[in-house]
Amino acid sequence: MNDYQRMWEKVLDLVRQTTDPMVFSAFFSSVQPVSFTDGLFSIRTNNPLTAEYVKKNLGAVIESNLSKEAQRKVTLQVIVKDDPEIEDEPPAFEEEADALPVPETKTLRAQEPPKLNANYVFSNFIIGPSNQFAHAAAYDVAHNPGTSYNPLFIYGGSGLGKTHLLHAIGHAIYERDNSKRILYITCENFCSDFQASLSLRNNIHYFREKYRSNYDAILIDDIQHLSLVNKTQEEFFNLFEYLYSNKCQIVMTCDKSPKDLKNISERLITRFEWGVVADIQPPDFETRLAIIKNKCLSLGFDIGDDVGRFLAEKIQNHVREIEGVLTRLSIYASLQNQPISIKLAKECLKEYTSDQNISMDVIKRAVAAYFDISIADLTSKKRPKNIAKPRQLAMFLCRSMTNSSLNEIAASFGGKDHTTVLYACRKIEECKNTDDDLSSQIDTLKKYIIKNRREEIDH
Numbered sequence: 227m228n229d230y231q232r233m234w235e236k237v238l239d240l241v242r243q244t245t246d247p248m249v250f251s252a253f254f255s256s257v258q259p260v261s262f263t264d265g266l267f268s269i270r271t272n273n274p275l276t277a278e279y280v281k282k283n284l285g286a287v288i289e290s291n292l293s294k295e296a297q298r299k300v301t302l303q304v305i306v307k308d309d310p311e312i313e314d315e316p317p318a319f320e321e322e323a324d325a326l327p328v329p330e331t332k333t334l335r336a337q338e339p340p341k342l343n344a345n346y347v348f349s350n351f352i353i354g355p356s357n358q359f360a361h362a363a364a365y366d367v368a369h370n371p372g373t374s375y376n377p378l379f380i381y382g383g384s385g386l387g388k389t390h391l392l393h394a395i396g397h398a399i400y401e402r403d404n405s406k407r408i409l410y411i412t413c414e415n416f417c418s419d420f421q422a423s424l425s426l427r428n429n430i431h432y433f434r435e436k437y438r439s440n441y442d443a444i445l446i447d448d449i450q451h452l453s454l455v456n457k458t459q460e461e462f463f464n465l466f467e468y469l470y471s472n473k474c475q476i477v478m479t480c481d482k483s484p485k486d487l488k489n490i491s492e493r494l495i496t497r498f499e500w501g502v503v504a505d506i507q508p509p510d511f512e513t514r515l516a517i518i519k520n521k522c523l524s525l526g527f528d529i530g531d532d533v534g535r536f537l538a539e540k541i542q543n544h545v546r547e548i549e550g551v552l553t554r555l556s557i558y559a560s561l562q563n564q565p566i567s568i569k570l571a572k573e574c575l576k577e578y579t580s581d582q583n584i585s586m587d588v589i590k591r592a593v594a595a596y597f598d599i600s601i602a603d604l605t606s607k608k609r610p611k612n613i614a615k616p617r618q619l620a621m622f623l624c625r626s627m628t629n630s631s632l633n634e635i636a637a638s639f640g641g642k643d644h645t646t647v648l649y650a651c652r653k654i655e656e657c658k659n660t661d662d663d664l665s666s667q668i669d670t671l672k673k674y675i676i677k678n679r680r681e682e683i684d685h
């Protein structure tokens with residue numbers, strides 16, 4: 227790695243800390259450092275949308291960090307690769323440039339591994355009656371992508387393993403054949419990518435290129451988020467048709483069955499049902515116990531039969547909750563050097579539940595009380611500062627303390643647009659690093675919210 231590449235990595239790390247993860251991955255995955263000479267640092271992307279966004283919104287932050295790193299004034303130059311006035315880049319980058327969108331025919335060259343969670347694989351997915359069918363369908367699709375069932379539609383409640391199966395499919399396809407191109411994307415990211423492409427002229431073209439660039443499998447998580455944005459649905463419909471006719475395997479997850487999806491066009495729902503629809507139900511006692519034992523093995527401790535059965539009895543719905551409690555249990559046991567007992571498990575369970583199950587309502591109530599305004603003000607369209615700031619804070623807290631999506635938060639704040647929520651979160655995130663008052667206000671509010679929640683549980 228050259229010096230300027232190292233410098234870029236460092237600066238990227240700093241930018242990552244203050245940028246919304248979604249925005250970060252959308253805009254930085256395709257940016258490469260090119261050179262650093264005479265105080266001019268050049269980066270390159272092949273997407274004008276990315277170039278424009280980075281220049282406009284992050285240019286100053288990047289320049290100031292580059293200047294700090296180089297200990298001199300540095301100017302940033304963003305090059306769009308297709309720009310004919312720009313000479314070809316050094317050979318080191320040519321390979322990667324080739325791997326970027328739209329080769330005419332499918333190549334058999336090894337592809338970059340898809341960006342997936344390494345822990346979500348088939349081998350550690352516990353099968354039981356509640357998820358057997360979904361698992362079998364996922365496994366089949368992973369071994370015959372594009373030829374068995376297309377699309378595969380997996381649905382079920384939160385924390386039951388849908389995302390896990392989706393990633394497992396991606397891993398398995400790539401493991402069997404590393405020339406396969408696989409894209410995993412959350413539907414939320416798809417939507418904001420699309421919205422962003424609309425806001426700048428001509429960028430719809432690049433958006434389409436990105437999603438139509440010879441993928442063998444596209445894995446789309448939480449498709450229910452498509453429901454609120456109409457134009458996006460149309461774009462998704464066209465993309466679906468394109469992918470389907472090109473034998474690209476499509477896998478979608480959703481929190482409800484196609485039939486129960488509100489606000490999604492009939493023609494899309496029909497297509498969702500073309501292949502196989504598989505549901506995942508909450509696991510039964512035996513499956514929960516097997517998940518608990520397996521998870522403990524991977525965390526490196528033995529839970530014992532009594533404690534295992536106690537937790538399998540108490541946690542009925544979410545596998546995610548099982549993991550949270552077990553992680554906490556292993557930390558407590560090793561920190562306090564205590565044996566793992568039912569008493570300790572009970573404590574962990576109680577703490578976990580009170581930290582996690584925080585609803586947006588609890589947050590709104592706490593923020594409204596703290597700033598002495600009404601909940602109606604918080605969700606209204608009024609814009610005076612004494613209301614606008616608490617509203618942004620409340621949105622930020624909903625995003626960081628609940629699992630709610632941008633769209634869900636937007637809907638619960640009086641039907642706003644999801645970009646309003648994104649903007650609020652970024653703004654608070656940005657300010658809290660430089661504004662000590664704001665950051666202590668956030669801490670106080672978080673404590674206050676958790677305290678309120680615990681009191682609710684004890685009653």
Ligand code: ADP
Pocket residue numbers: 346350351352353357382383384385386387388389390391517545546549
């Ligand atoms: P969903 O996408 O349905 O909300 P996730 O796939 O994120 O749920 O699962 C939540 C957590 O539970 C993940 O860490 C996942 O690994 C774990 N999990 C869910 N189901 C299983 C299972 N059957 N076996 C092992 N782990 C599971």
Ligand code: MG
Pocket residue numbers: 388389390447
């Ligand atoms: Mg999920």
